[in-house]
Amino acid sequence: MKKMRSLLAVLACIGGICSGAVFAADAPKEAPKDIVLKGDAKCTSCHDEADAPGVLHIGKTKHGTRADGRTPTCTDCHGDSDKHVNHKGSDKPPKPDRTFDQKSATPVADRNAACLSCHQTDPKRHLWAGSTHERRDVACSSCHDTHTANDKVRDKRTQAEVCFACHKEQRAQINRPSHHPIPEGKMSCSDCHNPHGTTGPKLLVKDSTNATCYTCHAEKRGPFVHNHAPVTEDCANCHNPHGTVADAMLKTRPPFLCQQCHDPANHLGTIPGVAANTDLSRNVNGTAIASPASQNNGLNSVGVTQGRACLNCHTEIHGSNSPSASSKAARFWR
Amino acid sequence: MDNNRIFKRTVLALAVSMAFPVSSALAQEDEVAELISPSVAEASIKLQHLNEVNPLYRQYYGINEDGVHGSADLKVIRRSDEGRWLRIEGRDLGLRTQEFGASIEQQGDWKLGIDYNQIPRYAPFEVSTRVTGIGHDTLNLGTRFDDKDLKTERTATSLTATKFISKNLQANVTFKNEDKKGERLFGSNGNVGGYLGQLFAPEPIDSNHKQIEASLDYATEKFYVSGSYYASFYENKAGKGLFVNYGTTGGTGNPVAVQGTPTQMSPLSLAPDNQMHQIALAGGYNFSRDTRANFKVSKSFATQDDSFLPSSVVPYLPGMTRSDLGGKLDTTNAFASLTSRITDKLNLLASWAYEDRDDRTPQLDYASYNGKILQNNPESQTTHRGKFEASYRLPKGYNLTAGYDYDFRKYEGMDELYRDEMTENTYRIDLRKSLSDTLNGSVTLAHSERDGSRWGTTPVLVKTATTAVGEHWTAPAQFSDRERDKLKLMLDWMPVDPLSVQFAYEYAMDDYKTRIFDIGLNEGRSELFSLDASYRFNDRWKANLWYSHATNDIEQKSLNSTYGSKCDGTTLAYTCVPWGADLKLSSNAVGAGFDGQISSKFSVGGQYLYSRDVNKYDISYADAGALSSIRQGAGILPDTEYTLNTLRLFARYALTKATAIRLDYVWDRRELDDYTWSSWTYSDGTKVLVNPDQITRVIAVTVSHAF
Structure with missing residues (x-):
């Protein structure tokens, strides 16, 4: 046992001498060194890698680039926090002047x-x-x-x-x-x-x-020969860019969306229907209709409801640049 | 004995640390360096197996083949002691979603960067068609039906440069070049007069969009001023028109006629090239620590002078001699705001935004309809948006905010919209309080009233066999008088340190004033309820759970009529029927997630998402008797339902300090019950197919190594 103690003591002495770190009783205490930011020793002398490693991660960020003279130190954000720093005793120290956590009392x-x-x-x-x-x-x-x-x-x-x-x-x-x-x-x-x-x-x-939308959808910017007023005014009149069940992020699916603005004239007020349910050869009372239309006729219930609905025909709904003499261009058909 | 053991350990530790002080200090330094150094050099290889391609899942994930797919990620970050950063980052390299970025920066002095990004989009359905030439400007009809996928892909490259010319003066330049290629759903009617035969006619997409943004910013503690330039150049390389060569329709029973015959709508116009330049001056001034003013003025010049297709291809109106639109749109924007903390308790804001969109496109005759000349319709608009708000800090932690918003729009040239001016006034009040250290809450109430200038027309009945049954009956949604009420409640609760709970409730009610017969939009209502909770079990494990329920109701009315109806009830064709729709959307969503570390080497995590949206279409109409013009079964729309179930799990194991292996598992089920394409066949025979129940499973192995 004595031999072991002696050996360890000798090792300690050799190590101390080699490192030049033999303590003298009256040697001045070394000031704590900064770890990441200039002047951070005020904080990191306590909040070091053992106490709060996450705090040191500031070093991984732009804020932790000391070569950039603009970068702050801890107290620039958290305040001088003297009461926190100078706290003596075993109880919990007061919070720093400025804190940023969820329960922060800092306004x-x-x-x-x-x-x-x-x-x-x-x-x-x-x-x-x-x-x-x-x-x-x-x-x-x-x-x-x-x-x-x-x-x-x-x-x-x-x-x-x-x-x-x-x-x-x-x-x-x-x-x-x-x-x-x-x-x-x-x-x-x-x-x-x-x-x-x-x-x-x-x-x-x-x-x-x-x-904002044109930064990605510049093809909609126009101006066109035939502009569609709500498109020109605000894309959000018809679209919800955050997501919808209807195709193309339309707020409401056609024909309902279109019927919110357009007169019911001609076929525009047609009651929607789907091919699986709608008998185009008869009316609701069972009366035969002389010229039953094909399912995908834009004038009937199915034609304005399924596929692209109104847009089956009015495909140029964001505006048409057709110089055609036909009025269909003005109605966004071509 | 115990004392001896303690002595031995203490002296041993001291001896080792003294004997090998350098290595001990180095170990500590290494640990600290790892905590504070941003340097990373990491590469990973990922192999993922997709069991099945599903149109809804593939939409933006960019994988359109089942089987194994390989990709790589790369991340290199270096920062020198002199503050020079090097960043190289690649994600999904090898997939259609790949992106790559690199930058070099002298922090606080200059920065150069390049970014490359691909965004694919596959149509969420499959197509069976005999249309040929998809993706090009001429479509024909073949004989064989093939499966086609419609897709577009954006490929964007951005270059950025920043330089601090002096401590206060900064210059920024960004250039972005984006190509977009592919094809998307479009359509064409097959006949001019009979409205028969809707055709599958995909739009070719081949465009380029260049954007440049440059600014010079001067900032001091007192003031800030910035001059900037932005330009956007759009070029459509797909052509000026889409030629649809498959048939005029031949009426009932023969919707598609002869192959190779141009549809009478052909060619459909494609988006024209256009350009925009904007200059802006912005700034801010701190009058004091508590008072700041901001401003911005900008002027933009947009032009669209892409040449038209020749009159030999698209017959012009006699006398129409222009070869392009000559579109010119000048926009002026101005913004100013003033914020001031008048006292410790009172805080004010006033802001004003102005936009004048002046469409200077020459107006001339382009088309005719029933002898009436139709001109192009340049549309100008002026907007004012004002805001005034006062916040007052009340005793006991309350904070009261009262605000007023003013929205004014003036239209020119939009004669079909019937109103020249619209004004909306909003009054709102917001009360928030830190109820305690653990509970915070807020309640917001807002009331808006919108009305406009005198309607330029009055609703009229037209009873001729060739024109409309009624004109100017509908108040377009954005131009109708409206009252809007909103309520929003939020509560944040942290009952114990690791648990956080959040509750939110939102309600909105829109009441629209119609013009006649309640036609148009009548009412809109929405509600949202959500509850979130997160729990941190310890430093290694945490979990969260949330639920939200939302409803949205719209009530609107119209009149069922047929083409040329007189609405006088004398025949089936002349009998019009008022009807209404109550459109209801109900959404429920649940999310849950966890992250945990089983050991320092082994971490796991998972997320589950459930989302279900149900649309109901409740249509009712008056009984028009024997002469009802409504077809049997019309108005009976099936509910549309969309359900998303996604489970994502991962496990990561560090094989060594530098090498890790990660397993990912995704189970994704999307159910879509939607009438849009159900039993629908285009006149050319094309069918659009949506799989109603799509399950995708992905298993991925990723090996990463840090260098």
Whole structure:
């Protein structure tokens, strides 16, 4: 036993000498070193890799790039937090001046001020003040996680999950058969919306609904020889871009959608029917009709209901550029 | 004995750490470096087996063949001590959904990037057709029926460049080039006079869209100003017209006539090339810490001067000498906002947005109908959107917001819309409160009233054998007077630290004022209820569950009539019948998910999604007696139902620190009961087939390695 103790003691001494780390009783205590950010030792001397490894992940982000002189340190966002830092005792220390977790007592405006002190001047964020999200007390940290390399809301495959935390209706709509490829991860909410504020309606990235849609659907921009008024005005008159059961993300399927605007003249007010149910040779009372039409005649119930319904014939519904002398072009037939 | 053991351990540890201080420190440094370094170099190979191609599943996933498919992912991120980033990322490489991005950046100074992205879209159905030439501008009718898939594919490449010219001045340029190719559902009527024979005539898609966006932004703590330019160039390479060479219809029983004869609607016009340029100036100014103003003004110039098909192909109206539309659309946008925290408790917002869309396209005679000349219809519109809002922080954690929204539209040239001006006023109030540390809630109420200027026409009855039974009866949906009420409730509850519960309820009611006989849209109602819960069992395991139920009801009315009906009830053809529809949509959705770590090497996760939408069409009509013009069975529409069940599971095991294997399993069932294509045959014999019950199973193995 004694031999073992001696051996270990000798090893310790050799190690100490080799490393030059033999402690002297009166040696000055070494100041804690920064780990990630300039001046972060104030925090990381406690919140180190053992205590809170997630905190250090800030180093993986743009905020953690020390070579960029603009990047902040912990206290720039969390405040000086002197009471928190200087707390002595075994009880729980008071919270830092600014916290960003779900249960934070820091007012949202104060939380956001920490971000805006730098980001308000970003081209895509300068309209934050006055935006819907700002007015509804949405905190930047409600959507963003700054202490991770993979901020969920900045990845188009996972972004929608973050938005759906509040936008429940849209969550249900994107799973309908006609939708933009959001569930498949090929599009994200921010392709059309800028949640940080815009000049357009509904936080759309462009000044109007149509201008936003034209960034991908420029063929609809026209102008055409024959324009269709609701198309020119606002794509959302007919479409719900978040998803519908009806084809082409139409809010309501034709002919119902068309009958919401068009006079019932001629065949426009035709009651819809399907081939499986409709006997085109008789009326509801069983009276034979002299010239029964074929099923896919645009003038009868089936023709305005099945297939593309009204659009079976009025195929150029977004506008026709046909210079034809025929009035059919004006009715979006060609 | 125990003391000895403790001594031994302590001295041993001390001895080792003292004897090998460098390696110990290095280990610690490695651990820290791993926590703080963004550097990643990772590649993965994925093999997935798809048991069956199903049209609804394949829609955007881009896999249209069953069997095994291989793909690769790649991710390289490097950051130097000097703050230079290199990012290379590839996803789904080898599949039609592949995307690739690379960028190099000196943080805070400059950045260059390139992105490539493919987005396929397969039609959610299959087609059996004898139409040939699909994807081209000339369609013919063959003799043999073949299965066809309609699909489009977007291929986009973007280049971005950013440079900080000085601390305050930043320049940004983005260029995006997108090609879109394929074909999509379109259609044509087969006859001019008889409205007979609807034809399957897919539209060829072969277009290019280039967009350039450049801005120069100057920002200080006090103010921000930005000048920008945006341009969009659309080119349609598919042609100017779609030639449908399969037949004039021959009337009842002979809907398709001779092969090779152009349909009388042929050629159908295809989207013309068009261009748009926009310049904008935007800025913001901080009057004080609490008061900020923003503004933006922009002017855009859109043109559409793509040449027409010649009059030898499309007969022009005599005297129509233009070779293109000469379309010109100038749009002016202006925006201003002012936000101010007047006191610690009172916060104000005022904003105003203006748009003037001035369609300067020359107007001339293009067509005629019953001796009446029809001109092109340039449509101009002016919009004002104003908002005023005041928020006041009340005692006990309440926050009250009252707002007023103003929406004004003025139309020019849209004479068929009957109204020149529309105004909508919205009044809303929002109360939110932090009920406690664990409970937050808000309630929002809004009431809108919309009306417009005097109608330019009055509803008239027309009883001739050749014209409409009624004109100007319907108030188009977006131009009718409307009252709208909205209610929204939200509650966030965290009863215990790991559990979070959220409740939401939304209600909206639209009441439309019709013009005559209640024709048009009468009423719309929607409701939404949702409940979300998430639970964190510990640092390794978490789960969530949500449910939502939504309903949407629309009530509208119309009049069943036949072509040229006099509506005087003298014959079957002249008997018109009022009818109404109550369209109901009911949606239920459930989602659940979990993530967990069984060990430091082994993690698992799963998601389940159930979504069901049921549309009901309740149609009722008056009894018109023996001369009812309604065909037997019309008005009886089957419900349409769509049910989605998707289960996704994964398990990931780290074979070594650098290498991992992942298994994915997807079970996806989509049931669609929809009358759209049921028992429907185009006049050319084409049938569109929708499998009502589609089950897709995908098993995937992914091996990833970090370098």
